[in-house]
Structures are given as C-alpha cells and as structure tokens.
Amino acid sequence: MGKRTIPPEPPSDGEIQDIALRDALEERYLAYALSTIMHRALPDARDGLKPVHRRILYGMRLLRLDPGSGFRKSAKIVGDVMGSFHPHGNLAIYDALVRLAQDFSSRYPLVDGQGNFGNIDGDNAAADRYTEARMTEVARLLLDGIDENAVDFRPNYDGQTEEPSVLPGAFPNLLANGAQGIAVGMATSIPPHNAAELCDAALHLIEHPNTKSRGLLKYVPGPDFPTGGIIVEPASAIAEAYETGRGSFRVRARWEKEDAGRGTYNIVVTEIPWLVQKSRLIERIAELLNDKKLPLLADVRDESTEDVRVVLEPRSRTADPELLMESLFKLTELESRIPLNMNVLVKGKIPKVIGLTEALREWLDHRRDVLIRRSQHRLAAIEHRLEVLGGLLIAYLNIDEVIRIIRQEDEPKPALIKRFKLTEVQAEAILNMRLRSLRKLEEFEIRKEDKALTEEKSTIEKLLKSETQQWQTVAWEIKETKKKFGPNTPLGKRRTGFAEAPTHDLAAIESAMVEREPITVVVSEKGWVRALKGHVTDLSNLQFKSDDKLKLFFSAETTSKLLVFATNGRFYTLDAGKLPGGRGHGEPVRLYFDLEQESDVITVFPLQGSRKFLVGSVEGRGFVVPEDECVANTRKGKQVLNVKSPDEARAITVVEGDQVAAIGENRKLVIFPLDQVPEMTRGSGVRLQRFKDGGLSDVRTFVGKDGLGWTDSAERQFSLTLKELADWRGNRADAGRLAPKGFPKSNRFGGTALYDKK
Incomplete structure (x- = not known):
C-alpha cells in the first residue's frame, strides 16, 4: 500500500489510534516541506514572485495605491495584507515590502517608498508606522489585467475572500529582479538582469522558438545588478551557467x-x-x-x-x-561570487532547475495564456453589451408600445419579453433605461457603439482562432514594455559591465597582501613551528615543550614561501606570513597541510627558486630535482621522491659542485661524480650507495677542487681534499669505506645550504 501524504483525521468517537512514529514524522515533515517550497521559498516562473510579494502587491492594488496616487502608511498596507492574505506576522511582511522598495537590492523596485527604507550600508528601515509606500510602474504592469479574468483566484487562508494564484506579469520579473530563497532540501538564487535585454531575447524566442540558451547570450550577456560592478567571469562559464541553470558570476567593484x-x-x-x-x-x-x-x-x-x-x-x-x-x-x-541557481516553480506547481530559454519560455507561455483569457473576458463583455444594445434598439423603434406596457402591465418584464421576443438581459436593460435616454441622439449613439463593438468582436474572434496572431500581439506588448525600460531610460540603462580579470604574478599579489618584515623561523624536533620577529641568532632563551627541543632555525621574511620535505617523499608549501608568533610553543607544522600520521618532517627551508636539490631515500636511491618542481599548490603537497614502505625519504641537499658524498648508517662513506646522478622531476631515482645493513644517513654535494668539509657536534669545521679522499672515491652504487677519522658520530655532514641562520 502507498504511504499516506495527508495526516489522518482524529477519530470522532474519541478512540485513540496507534500510528507508527516513522509514518507520522514522514507525513508531517512532508507537509511542512511542501508548504515551505510552494508557499514561501521558491518563486513562480511566470510572474517571478513568492506568495508574500504577490500578496503585498495585490493588497496595494485593493488600496488603490497606483503609481499616480498618493502614498499610504506602510503599517496600513502591512495590516491589510496580514489580515486578509498573509497571516505570518507583520515583521515578515514589512521586511519583504522594504526589500521591494530598496533600489540597491531590487533592480526594478516594485514599491515606491517614502521615508527611511534602509541604505547600502546595511542600516535597517524605519518602523512601518514611519514610512509610506505605493506601487511603481513595474508593479502596475505585473497587475495589469487582473480584473479581466487574466489569472485564477483561490480562497485566502480563512476562506473569507480570494487572492490571485499568480499575477498577469506583463514585466519579465523573474529574471529582471531575480529571487533568493532557501526551502527544505533545495534553494534558489537568481541574480537580476536588464529588462530591455530580456525583452529582446523574448522577442527572438517568439520568432525562433527552438533557440537554445547559448543562442540568447547575444541579447542577455549576463546579470545586471542594481549596484553596478564589473563581471569578470569567462564567457564560456556564463554560457554554461545559463544553459544548465546552475553556476556563479564573479563580480568586482x-x-x-x-x-x-x-x-x-x-x-x-x-x-x-x-x-x-x-x-x-x-x-x-x-x-x-x-x-x-x-x-x-x-x-x-x-x-x-x-x-x-x-x-x-x-x-x-x-x-x-x-x-x-x-x-x-x-x-x-570588493570581489564577490554571485551564485546562479534557477530553481523555480514551473506552472506554479513543480520545483525545477531551468535554463535561460526555459525561464523566458515560461513567461511567454504565461503571457499568451493571459492574452487569451483577457480576450475571452472582453469577448464575453462585448457579447453581453451587444445583447443589451439590441434590446435598446427595439425599444427605440417601439417606444410608445414599450411605455404603454410599462405603465399598464402589473408585470412589465414578462410582457416585454413576450411582446418583442426579448431575452431576460434585454428586458432588464429596457426597464433600467433612464428617461433622458429617449432622445433621438441616444439612438444614434447606440447604433454607433453597436457597430464598433461588432467590429471589435470580429477582431477578437480572429485573434482567438489564430496562434500566429496571438504571438504577434504578445510581441507587441513586449515591445511596449521595452519602450518603458529601454537602454535610453534612467532605470533601463545597463549598470553592470563586463571585463576580463587582469593576469598578475601570483607571488606578487600574495606579497602585496603581507607586510614585508624580517622573521626567524624556528622548527622543533617534534615538528612545531613558529616565527620570531626580526633576525635572531641567539635562541638560548627560547622555550620548548618538556619533551621537545630545537631542530633548526633560519632567517626569512613574512612574504617568504617555505618548502617542507617529509619522509613520504612529498614537498609542501607554507606561507611564512601565516606562521604563529614567537609567544608560546607555536603550532604543529602538519596543521598547515595534509601529512599522514606515520610520516614526519625532514626539514623546512625558504623557497629561493632556480636551485637544484639532491634527494635520497633510506634504501639509498635518489636523483636531482629542480627547486621549481618542488612547489606544491595544494594541502596534499607534491610527490617528488617515490618511496614504498618500509622505505622513506631521508636526505636532501642543495646541488653545489661536481661531486657527491653519501654516508650510510653503517658509517661507510662513498664519493662519486655528480654527473652519474640523473635529473628528474619525479620518480624513485637510481642507487646512490649500496648497503648490506642499515640505510642512507646523509648526502652532500661539493666542488671537487675545494674538497669535502663537515661540521662536528662542537661546531668545529673539518675539510679533506680529493687527494686525501682517494680511498673513498668510486662510482655511484658502491658500498664505500668507513668514514675518515673525526667524522661526526651522527653520520651527518652538518651545516646546510638549504637555509641561512644569519
């Protein structure tokens, strides 16, 4: 059995019925969701209005607040709308009315406000008792024909009166003023557009019904915001947004x-x-x-x-x-991204995301329906009037007999009908005729009116029979609307321009956003990082966590980019200007990028560009990589050295010279020419040193004629020439020999060209 969509009526006999909680919640939540979607959040594709806006305009129509009339207190308008149509509180109604009157929110305001209706600074409007309002010409167009059976009416919330289910909408309000709303499980966001451009697109669509959204872009190039600005979105992205009904527009001041x-x-x-x-x-x-x-x-x-x-x-x-x-x-x-989500109620019933063509098609079809209904209403009125005129003419031709029957008969109406074969309507019209109408001139006027109405009736009948003529009439109405809001009018002139965003060096832009100041970057053994102001060399008073200590420090600037090399073989990029200050212990460096828990940071150093690095793994494999290939653009970093567990990245050094020195955890050292190591952008590399046990500990490059130097734990400098290092010289992938006397027990060369402590 299908699930109920309407909550069951309570039993009349007072009996309590058991209902599954799941069913009860589904029924009630579905009713709430449908109410929100249909009656609150989504606009109707035909007139572009939500119920609250439609009720405000109709309420103002009943108060006769046309554009040429005087203003009335907003409190009076809000009260009438709340009492008759929208029982959701005066604040909700007044907020909606205020937005319709704000020329910086609505591209074509529907309400002409007098008083404080807020401003672009974000200040709120005055209370409704202090402001006054009336309709604008745009609102009058939306309501034009509402008294001529142009749209359906439905009972209001208490059944005491009726309200329109949609307005006739002679103005393309959905796209011209846009809409914003959040429903249950869906939302709508439609930016405003230029009305004259929409009219041009609609006229083209009448002539060429199969035109796609992309074909209408020459008429509607993009939104037209009430506050102006410049759209810098690429044309291809705009075309796709209008075709799918979803997208966004990048707008700049x-x-x-x-x-x-x-x-x-x-x-x-x-x-x-x-x-x-x-x-x-x-x-x-x-x-x-x-x-x-x-x-x-x-x-x-x-x-x-x-x-x-x-x-x-x-x-x-x-x-x-x-x-x-x-x-x-x-x-x-100063730069914002305005979303586009044309989620509307199609035919007033179906929530659907539509494109530009379908949105205009919904409006055009509605305008044709309104034209047909108004024409039928007018035709019925003409036929009724012709019937009356026919009876009046009979009366004029037989005026003496008519007067006799009225004077002598107790029931003149049946007598008139029987004597002259009149209809009920004609007889009633004769009895209601004034004596002053008996003059000869009135007969002439009636015959003249009869002829004119007969011709008008013939014209309307031809219109109702010809779809082509109907579309021609709709096109004429749209052209008249365009004249009122054309590009030469103050309100119709396009305000938002189009341009391409200038291209600038990303590094230059980022440096322009940070004050350039000297700093000292400090990294601890546990991977905590901070930035001290100025270039500091004495860190003896620097505090660390109880189980942590200093790992490295170097001088940089707040505009510097930092490279982080991790044991997973990836490089990560950091902005020095975003590092925490020197107060406290800093922050874990892994907070700034996505580093696996099992991976650790090997080193951190400032990006200089155009250098080359020699990277190596624990298994002794490595290669030379350009520094520019190590820069990462995402939090995930950039994979450079490919390693598979249990192997991991171990060492990195700047390429300076023509010789490579590699030392293993077994304290064996090997020296070989740099040209034996290939240059790559990513990979596992080649074997640098062979091990029977342990793995690579450190690598260093040096200039052969200058010899190899290292620094011990006491910061003492040692150096050996190539001649003195003859026993350790060989080829790539050799095992090497035990390190010379005096080499640090840490099996590391000490010192680095990756960063400068000064």
Missing part, C-alpha cells in the same frame, strides 16, 4: 585612479558588488590595515553621499594600483 597632485594618486571605488554592505566592507579593509595585511594601502575613507565613493590611499606614489586592487579583491568583498 568598479574603481578608477584619481590624481591627487604632486605625483600622488588615490583609488576611488564608485560601485560595489550586489548585496555587499558598504559599512562592513570598509570595516574589513580597516581590520586588514591594522593587521598589516595590506602593505600597499595607507588609509581608507568613506566619502559617499547618495552615490558610493570609497577612497583608498596608497602607501606610496610608486605602488602599483592594479596590484593594490588585486590584493583587495582577494581579501575583501
């Missing part, structure tokens, strides 16, 4: 360089992305300034009046304005 005299300049932001609160945006920029995250920016000022004017003062006249703005776009809401 509009700015210009303004000469400030004496070789200096300011950057002035005149338009910000849609739905961004200006006050919060400026607060965010100020916070970044205080945190020294914007080294190219000196100050930010809000000089806005009615128009947006945010002044950005660079720190120096040599600062690159485009680089400064790129850093702001990356860190603030």
Whole structure:
C-alpha cells in the first residue's frame, strides 16, 4: 500500500489510534516541506514572485495605491495584507515590502517608498508606522489585467475572500529582479538582469522558438545588478551557467585612479558588488590595515553621499594600483561570487532547475495564456453589451408600445419579453433605461457603439482562432514594455559591465597582501613551528615543550614561501606570513597541510627558486630535482621522491659542485661524480650507495677542487681534499669505506645550504 501524504483525521468517537512514529514524522515533515517550497521559498516562473510579494502587491492594488496616487502608511498596507492574505506576522511582511522598495537590492523596485527604507550600508528601515509606500510602474504592469479574468483566484487562508494564484506579469520579473530563497532540501538564487535585454531575447524566442540558451547570450550577456560592478567571469562559464541553470558570476567593484597632485594618486571605488554592505566592507579593509595585511594601502575613507565613493590611499606614489586592487579583491568583498541557481516553480506547481530559454519560455507561455483569457473576458463583455444594445434598439423603434406596457402591465418584464421576443438581459436593460435616454441622439449613439463593438468582436474572434496572431500581439506588448525600460531610460540603462580579470604574478599579489618584515623561523624536533620577529641568532632563551627541543632555525621574511620535505617523499608549501608568533610553543607544522600520521618532517627551508636539490631515500636511491618542481599548490603537497614502505625519504641537499658524498648508517662513506646522478622531476631515482645493513644517513654535494668539509657536534669545521679522499672515491652504487677519522658520530655532514641562520 502507498504511504499516506495527508495526516489522518482524529477519530470522532474519541478512540485513540496507534500510528507508527516513522509514518507520522514522514507525513508531517512532508507537509511542512511542501508548504515551505510552494508557499514561501521558491518563486513562480511566470510572474517571478513568492506568495508574500504577490500578496503585498495585490493588497496595494485593493488600496488603490497606483503609481499616480498618493502614498499610504506602510503599517496600513502591512495590516491589510496580514489580515486578509498573509497571516505570518507583520515583521515578515514589512521586511519583504522594504526589500521591494530598496533600489540597491531590487533592480526594478516594485514599491515606491517614502521615508527611511534602509541604505547600502546595511542600516535597517524605519518602523512601518514611519514610512509610506505605493506601487511603481513595474508593479502596475505585473497587475495589469487582473480584473479581466487574466489569472485564477483561490480562497485566502480563512476562506473569507480570494487572492490571485499568480499575477498577469506583463514585466519579465523573474529574471529582471531575480529571487533568493532557501526551502527544505533545495534553494534558489537568481541574480537580476536588464529588462530591455530580456525583452529582446523574448522577442527572438517568439520568432525562433527552438533557440537554445547559448543562442540568447547575444541579447542577455549576463546579470545586471542594481549596484553596478564589473563581471569578470569567462564567457564560456556564463554560457554554461545559463544553459544548465546552475553556476556563479564573479563580480568586482568598479574603481578608477584619481590624481591627487604632486605625483600622488588615490583609488576611488564608485560601485560595489550586489548585496555587499558598504559599512562592513570598509570595516574589513580597516581590520586588514591594522593587521598589516595590506602593505600597499595607507588609509581608507568613506566619502559617499547618495552615490558610493570609497577612497583608498596608497602607501606610496610608486605602488602599483592594479596590484593594490588585486590584493583587495582577494581579501575583501570588493570581489564577490554571485551564485546562479534557477530553481523555480514551473506552472506554479513543480520545483525545477531551468535554463535561460526555459525561464523566458515560461513567461511567454504565461503571457499568451493571459492574452487569451483577457480576450475571452472582453469577448464575453462585448457579447453581453451587444445583447443589451439590441434590446435598446427595439425599444427605440417601439417606444410608445414599450411605455404603454410599462405603465399598464402589473408585470412589465414578462410582457416585454413576450411582446418583442426579448431575452431576460434585454428586458432588464429596457426597464433600467433612464428617461433622458429617449432622445433621438441616444439612438444614434447606440447604433454607433453597436457597430464598433461588432467590429471589435470580429477582431477578437480572429485573434482567438489564430496562434500566429496571438504571438504577434504578445510581441507587441513586449515591445511596449521595452519602450518603458529601454537602454535610453534612467532605470533601463545597463549598470553592470563586463571585463576580463587582469593576469598578475601570483607571488606578487600574495606579497602585496603581507607586510614585508624580517622573521626567524624556528622548527622543533617534534615538528612545531613558529616565527620570531626580526633576525635572531641567539635562541638560548627560547622555550620548548618538556619533551621537545630545537631542530633548526633560519632567517626569512613574512612574504617568504617555505618548502617542507617529509619522509613520504612529498614537498609542501607554507606561507611564512601565516606562521604563529614567537609567544608560546607555536603550532604543529602538519596543521598547515595534509601529512599522514606515520610520516614526519625532514626539514623546512625558504623557497629561493632556480636551485637544484639532491634527494635520497633510506634504501639509498635518489636523483636531482629542480627547486621549481618542488612547489606544491595544494594541502596534499607534491610527490617528488617515490618511496614504498618500509622505505622513506631521508636526505636532501642543495646541488653545489661536481661531486657527491653519501654516508650510510653503517658509517661507510662513498664519493662519486655528480654527473652519474640523473635529473628528474619525479620518480624513485637510481642507487646512490649500496648497503648490506642499515640505510642512507646523509648526502652532500661539493666542488671537487675545494674538497669535502663537515661540521662536528662542537661546531668545529673539518675539510679533506680529493687527494686525501682517494680511498673513498668510486662510482655511484658502491658500498664505500668507513668514514675518515673525526667524522661526526651522527653520520651527518652538518651545516646546510638549504637555509641561512644569519
């Protein structure tokens, strides 16, 4: 048996029935979900409105708040809408009304507000008792024809009156004003568009019904936001978004360089992305300034009046304005990503994600239905009037007899019907006729009206029989709408532009977001990292956890990139500017990337670029790799040295010279020419040293004529020439001999060219 979708009625006899908890929850939650989807969150594809907006406009229509009428208190509007149509609280209704009146939220406001309706800074509107409102011309278009049986009506929540299930919608409101909403298990996000462009696309769709969404992009290139801005999304991504109904648009603030005299300049932001609160945006920029995250920016000022004017003062006249703005776009809401999710109610019933073509098709089909219904309504009115006029003409031709019957008959109506073969409607019209209408001129006027109505009736009948003529009429109506909101009108002019995002060096942008200061990076044996201010050489007073100690430290800058080499053979990249300060013990370095628990950090060093490294594993395999091939762009790192358990990466050194020295855990040392080691970007490498037991401990490269040096545990320097090292010289993959006298017991050469402690 199928599951119930409507909760069962309680038994009338008071008997208690057992219902499975699962069934009860499913029934009630389904009812709640459907209510949210159908009556709250998703707009109707035909008029682009949610029920609360539709009820507000219809309530204002009943109050006769047309564009040319006077204003009425918002509290009166909210009260009438809540009492008759929307019993969900005055705050919800007033918030919706306020949004319809805000020209920075709605591209084509439906409500003309008088008073404080909020601002782009995010300030709230005044209470409804302090503001007044009336409809705009756009709202009038949406309601045009509602009294002519253009749409269906349904009972309101208490059955005392009726409300429209959809508005006639002579304006493409769904895409022109967009919609935002979150339902149960689904959401909608439709940005606003230019009405004139939508009309052009609709006219093209009437002429070419099979046009796909991509074919309409020459008419609708993208959204048109009320606050302007610049869309920098690639054309291919925009096309895909409109075709699938899902995607997003990258929008940037509009700015210009303004000469400030004496070789200096300011950057002035005149338009910000849609739905961004200006006050919060400026607060965010100020916070970044205080945190020294914007080294190219000196100050930010809000000089806005009615128009947006945010002044950005660079720190120096040599600062690159485009680089400064790129850093702001990356860190603030001066660049926003506006989502597109055209999830709407198709035919007012079916939630569905649709593309651009289908959205316009729904509106066009609705406009044709409205045209047919209005025409049928008008035709019925004409036929009724012609019937009345026919009876009046009979009365004029037989006026004396009509007067006699009315004067002498007790029941004149049946007598008139019988005498002149009239209909009920005609007889009633004759009895209601005024005496002043008996003059000769009135007969002439009636005959004239009869002729005009007969011609109009013929025209409407032809219209109702011809689909082609219906579409021609719809196209004419759309052209009239376009005239009112064309590109030459203040409201219809496109506000949002299009551009390609300039390409900049990523390193330059990131360095522009961090104050360049000297630091000292400290790494402990347990893998904890921190950054001390300045270049520090004496770390004797530095504190570590009880079971931890210093592993390495080196000088860097806050703009430096750090490379981390781990035992899994991967390299990871860190931003030095993101490291914790010197207070405390720092943070585990593995928090900054995805390092397996069984893997450990071998070393950390600053990225310099254009160097080459020799990497080696415990099994004694390795190769030379360019430093640029070791830079990772994700938290997962970049695999360079391939190792399989139990093997793991063990050693890394900068390639300097023409000889390689490898020492194993068995204290055997081998020296061989560097040219025997291949250069690769990734792999397992070749055998560097052969072992019977143990594995590789350390590797080093050196210049043959300078000899091999090492540093012991007491920081004493040792050096042997190639002649003195003759017993240890051989070829790659040799086992080697025991290290010379004085070599450190740690089996490591000590010192490194990977980083500089100074």
